[in-house]
Amino acid sequence: MSHPPDNPGAGPGALEAGRSTWNLPDPAYDLVVAGAGHAGIEAALAGARLGLRTLLVSMSLQTIGQMSCNPAIGGVGKGQLVREIDALGGEMGRLADRAGLQFRMLNRSKGPAVWSPRAQSDKFRYAQLATQTLSDQPGLDLRQGLVTDLVLQQDRVVAVELAGGVRIRAGAVIVCAGTFLNGLLHVGASRSPGGRAGEPPALGLSEALARQGIEVRRYKTGTPPRVDRASIRFDAFDEQWGDAKPAPFRFYEDLISLPQQCCYATWTTPRTHEILSENLHRSPLFTGRIEGTGPRYCPSVEDKVVRFAEKDRHQLFLEPESLAGREMYVNGFSTSMPEDVQLAALRSVPGFEQARFTRPGYAIEYDYFPAWQMDVTLRMRGLANLFFAGQQNGTSGYEEASAQGLLAALNAAALLDHRDPVILGRDQAYIGVLLDDLVNKPLPEPYRMFTSRAEFRLLLRQDNADQRLMPLGHRLGLLEQWRWERFQVRQETRTRLLDWLAQTAINGRALLSQEPEPQVPQAHDNQRVEPNPAVDVPASTTQRATEWLKRPELTLHMLLQAAPEPWFTELDDDLITSVEVDIKYAGYVERQRRAVESFRRNEQVPLPEELDYKSLASLSTEARERLSLVRPRNLGQASRVGGVNPTDIQALWVHLQRRPQESPSSTTEDAVTPSD
Amino acid sequence: MLSEARDTIVALSTPPGVGAVAIVRLSGPRALSLAQSRLEPRGADGTVLLHGRAQVRWLIRADGRRLDQALILAFHAPNSYTGEDVVEFHLHGSPWLVEELLADLRQEAVVAEPGEFTRRAVERGRLNLSQAEGVRALVEARSGLAHNLALRSLSGESGRRVQDLLQDLLDLLSLVEAELDFSEHEIEPTPVAELLSRAASALQRLESWRASWRLGRLSHGAQVVLVGEPNAGKSTLMNALLEDSRVLVDEEPGTTRDAIAQELRLGDLSITLWDTAGLRDTEGRVERQGVARTRELVEMADVILLLRAPNQPGIPELAQQESCLPVLSKADLVGAVADLRPGELAVSALSGVGLPELKAALHQRLVAEDWRSLDLVLTEARHVQLVDVATQCLRRFSAALEAELDRPLSAADLREAAEAVGAIVGGADFDDLYHLIFSRFCVGK
Structure with missing residues (x-):
């Protein structure tokens, strides 16, 4: 641990079990959420919307919903998370649409299974809309303050303590501290405590939790400088526009309204690399001043120059941060070099000769709590009602944080209402993959979502998140009623479309006579092979639309045009994509569904909560240790715990078979065998 | 327990x-x-x-x-x-x-x-799992071949070959996944030709391993079946090969009405030698069942010793089969040699003439290649099944790449192939992908 030894924020050690002599003037809340970043916003809104009396505590009520790093929501793997959050009834998609300055469907050339929506955001608008939404939410109170401690009775948190000593009673607590816990900012050799540039760190809470035996570690991340728009020569750059027809994150409602903005692309120069290389001795990364581990997928520019010395240029993107301000975000130029080096290096890039920083780039080290200490509902083990969500769990990204905030709140509500926990499977949602990975795997770096983390990727698509998750959102009571009704109507339309495809015979001539589909010019879309219906289609053939659709070169749009029906106006893009992909990918989709079945077999073999892994001599030493820590819920989860191998799973399974038949849910009868 | x-x-x-x-x-x-x-x-x-x-x-x-x-x-x-x-x-x-x-x-x-x-x-x-399988095989080894192959498993040599292939597949998968998870600004796309050639190299290994099963399965015992018309001298030849009078012989056609198996050691091979009922259209119910059983054995035989006595027409439809080794029996009979057909081995069970040549030909037929030079010899049916799955998936992967189908489909096939190969040695770790990607590509904005 590299915490400063003198810690002014560490209050009196209130984390003492069994203390009962305190009086609370404040009203009690069902749920207290500490932190108003992306995880906290989602957690607080979901809590209140599910009927919990909820309090959101933030160090500053002026900085709710900040975009501390890039002014964008979504991206590959992340856009899917946003759509899932939306389908469950969460807020992020709605905020991102309303604050969106430029929308792109990434990966459009690579197949719908990996299409990923991303939007540039107006960071001021985003924060303002978030503040507004929280303020308008009935059942939700906001309070400025720094949570420094938790008050425990036995294994329950009964109150949070704010700096200054005020205590607020809570039925459940969700900690969403982001990068603020013992945050330390680095710019060159200069080091200053801070949770984000210009804001103080949160001190006290880490130590209080560590006293409870919760393990705390350090990660680091970084951000690029922001540059004054007025100091940039834009004609040196390539313009990058968004999709002509922006696709919203939110299902069934288009709230995109801001004027769409341009981004810019350019490259670093050999001179840039020289300047950086010559000054490595001044970089806190290379001089060992930064001890935390950073993400390999988000290296600083000095890191890129060192690790990929053979590349003579790296791409940079310039992104607007807001409509109101002049700041531009220099994507690709994350750095913690001294400010003079940052500036000299950036000015070596044509177009930036006169660049003026509005803020320099910096690196930040912060505390995180390895998530293997939590169960898959993000509840801290050994504490009945304390949840953790967001970056302080060892993730990175607004979307990953939001998803955790939402799930933590759903589970806090389930806990308080004595309902079953809400657990999404890896076969159901990226959110399920996220939480499952987080609590099971040892993470070598801050965790970010990739589509390749989802083994059932062909099933988990951005276009069908509503079908996958809205029924759950509705059942939990989070999804708005009108959207649920809309969902049901759409499902009928979907069935109607499938029937139509299965029954309608179309002659090849009707398809041939069509011009190739006018492709809406889409950004990023320079690789897509132009569909050419003339190839290989025997004109005289008449066959069912479903059969035509299986041909790679034909699209559902073309079939719909070949035999138009009035009700086609009810079809929207997501619906068309999801039906088209399900049919085109049918063989693969079917194979993944079968794989899901076999995956579920192990997921359905429960592992008793009280199982004493340490006494299971048939397990390898490492498996005993890891399983005791993680305490998986079922055999499937156990198989994904790092350090556990198939022999261990076999041994566990054998052990389960031999246990006395104490639980009625014993699986012996089903003869469920482990699939690995 | x-x-x-x-x-x-x-x-x-x-x-x-x-x-x-x-x-x-x-x-x-x-x-x-x-x-x-x-x-x-x-x-x-x-x-x-x-x-x-x-x-x-x-x-x-x-x-x-x-x-x-x-x-x-x-x-x-x-x-x-x-x-x-x-x-x-x-x-x-x-x-x-x-x-x-x-x-x-x-x-x-x-x-x-x-x-x-x-x-x-x-x-x-x-x-490890593969070594344990080697232990079992070693204990059960009944022949020099089985013993040698088991030693390979035990030394972990086979496991290493499989690990090498698994590593190559994960490496290939990392190239494919990198393009799906990162934008073209971050990742230089790998030429399709390179992806295809890497897949082809993996396929080649899988195919050679699959072919080695022909040999590897012999380590569990080779099946050699004596087939011929009634009175072709099958039982007599069996006794001669075993150097023992195990089987009842008689001049009466149809003496052998059920198949009989005996173990024969032939050099480094252990062979299960089957004597069978003579093939003919018959009225007898028991004999008919015997004939049906003979046909089943013919299906599973590694080698069919197709016997024909001089002046018997033989069974031409069997003679066409690749596994068939045609033998002219009763070579000691007067005029027998005049009836010898091309490719037939003349053998006299009575005098022993031609027996050593028959044994050599049989061994040669069973173990045509020098297995010591083979990269890896599959000896477990479970492994063969996994190799088949991996082969199928890799073929689909290449076909989808060539047809320019959506990349996530190719990736799904490749992942399945890696899973199958991984299952031979106890699992593939897909978290390695990120290490491979990050060490090769400069990703991140």
């Missing part, structure tokens, strides 16, 4: 019955103390069982009565076969002695289940 507080297990490790020496083996946490309590003198300084040191000592029962003078060999955990404390008692090979000792030790140890010593070795990480 596996249990929580690990038992100490005991079993006879040599074959039951009278022999020069019988070895009883103990393994588990109490192996050393239990053994010490059964040695004379009890409790004295000399009773410490040193690791790897052989001692000749008096073996006693729990009540102190002497049982046998035995060689005692101890191995301390983790440097033993099972990774636990292990003690071996080398007794005089009397079944009664063994029974007495086991009955005595059973008071404090449990009888091991079949294969439990090896299973413990796997669980303690002393052996």
Whole structure:
């Protein structure tokens, strides 16, 4: 641990079990959420919307919903998370649409299974809309303050303590501290405590939790400088526009309204690399001043120059941060070099000769709590009602944080209402993959979502998140009623479309006579092979639309045009994509569904909560240790715990078979065998 | 059985019955103390069982009565076969002695289940799965071939080949996934030709491994079936090959009405040799069943010895089969050689003429290639199945790439192939992908 030894924020050690002599003037809340970043916003809104009396505590009520790093929501793997959050009834998609300055469907050339929506955001608008939404939410109170401690009775948190000593009673607590816990900012050799540039760190809470035996570690991340728009020569750059027809994150409602903005692309120069290389001795990364581990997928520019010395240029993107301000975000130029080096290096890039920083780039080290200490509902083990969500769990990204905030709140509500926990499977949602990975795997770096983390990727698509998750959102009571009704109507339309495809015979001539589909010019879309219906289609053939659709070169749009029906106006893009992909990918989709079945077999073999892994001599030493820590819920989860191998799973399974038949849910009868 | 507080297990490790020496083996946490309590003198300084040191000592029962003078060999955990404390008692090979000792030790140890010593070795990480399969194969080896292939598994050599392939597949997958998870600004796309050539190299290995099964399955015993019309001399030839009169012979056609199997050692091969009912249209119900059985055996045969006596027409439809080795029997008959057809081997079971040539031809037919030069020889049906799955997936992967189908589909096939190959050696770790991607590509904005 590299915490400063003198810690002014560490209050009196209130984390003492069994203390009962305190009086609370404040009203009690069902749920207290500490932190108003992306995880906290989602957690607080979901809590209140599910009927919990909820309090959101933030160090500053002026900085709710900040975009501390890039002014964008979504991206590959992340856009899917946003759509899932939306389908469950969460807020992020709605905020991102309303604050969106430029929308792109990434990966459009690579197949719908990996299409990923991303939007540039107006960071001021985003924060303002978030503040507004929280303020308008009935059942939700906001309070400025720094949570420094938790008050425990036995294994329950009964109150949070704010700096200054005020205590607020809570039925459940969700900690969403982001990068603020013992945050330390680095710019060159200069080091200053801070949770984000210009804001103080949160001190006290880490130590209080560590006293409870919760393990705390350090990660680091970084951000690029922001540059004054007025100091940039834009004609040196390539313009990058968004999709002509922006696709919203939110299902069934288009709230995109801001004027769409341009981004810019350019490259670093050999001179840039020289300047950086010559000054490595001044970089806190290379001089060992930064001890935390950073993400390999988000290296600083000095890191890129060192690790990929053979590349003579790296791409940079310039992104607007807001409509109101002049700041531009220099994507690709994350750095913690001294400010003079940052500036000299950036000015070596044509177009930036006169660049003026509005803020320099910096690196930040912060505390995180390895998530293997939590169960898959993000509840801290050994504490009945304390949840953790967001970056302080060892993730990175607004979307990953939001998803955790939402799930933590759903589970806090389930806990308080004595309902079953809400657990999404890896076969159901990226959110399920996220939480499952987080609590099971040892993470070598801050965790970010990739589509390749989802083994059932062909099933988990951005276009069908509503079908996958809205029924759950509705059942939990989070999804708005009108959207649920809309969902049901759409499902009928979907069935109607499938029937139509299965029954309608179309002659090849009707398809041939069509011009190739006018492709809406889409950004990023320079690789897509132009569909050419003339190839290989025997004109005289008449066959069912479903059969035509299986041909790679034909699209559902073309079939719909070949035999138009009035009700086609009810079809929207997501619906068309999801039906088209399900049919085109049918063989693969079917194979993944079968794989899901076999995956579920192990997921359905429960592992008793009280199982004493340490006494299971048939397990390898490492498996005993890891399983005791993680305490998986079922055999499937156990198989994904790092350090556990198939022999261990076999041994566990054998052990389960031999246990006395104490639980009625014993699986012996089903003869469920482990699939690995 | 596996249990929580690990038992100490005991079993006879040599074959039951009278022999020069019988070895009883103990393994588990109490192996050393239990053994010490059964040695004379009890409790004295000399009773410490040193690791790897052989001692000749008096073996006693729990009540102190002497049982046998035995060689005692101890191995301390983790440097033993099972990774636990292990003690071996080398007794005089009397079944009664063994029974007495086991009955005595059973008071404090449990009888091991079949294969439990090896299973413990796997669980303690002393052996990997593929090596354990090698142990079983080695124990069961009935021929030089089986023995040699088992040694390869045991040494981990085969496992390493599979690991190499798995690594190549993960590497290929990382190239494909990198393009799906990162924008074209971050990742230089790998030329399709390179992806295809990497896939082709993996396929080539899988195909050669698959082909090696033809040989590998022989390590479980080769199936050789004698087939011919009634009275072709099948049973007589069988007896000659076995150098023993195992099978009833008679001039009466149709004497053999059911298939009979005998084991034949042929060089480094163990062969199951089948004598069968002669093939003919028959009225007899029993004989008809025998003929049906013959046809089944023909299906599964590694080699068909197709016999024809001089002046018999033979069975032309079988003669076309690749597995067929045509033999002209009764070569000692007058004029027999005049009837010899091209490709037929003339053999006289009576005089022994042609028998060595037949044996050589049979061995040559079974083991055509020099298996010692093969990269890897599959000897387990489970592995063959996985190799087949991987092959299928890789072929689909390449076809989808060539047809420019959506990349996520190709990726799904490739992942499945890697899973199948990984399953041979105990699993593929897909988290390695990110390491591969990040070390190759400069990603991140």
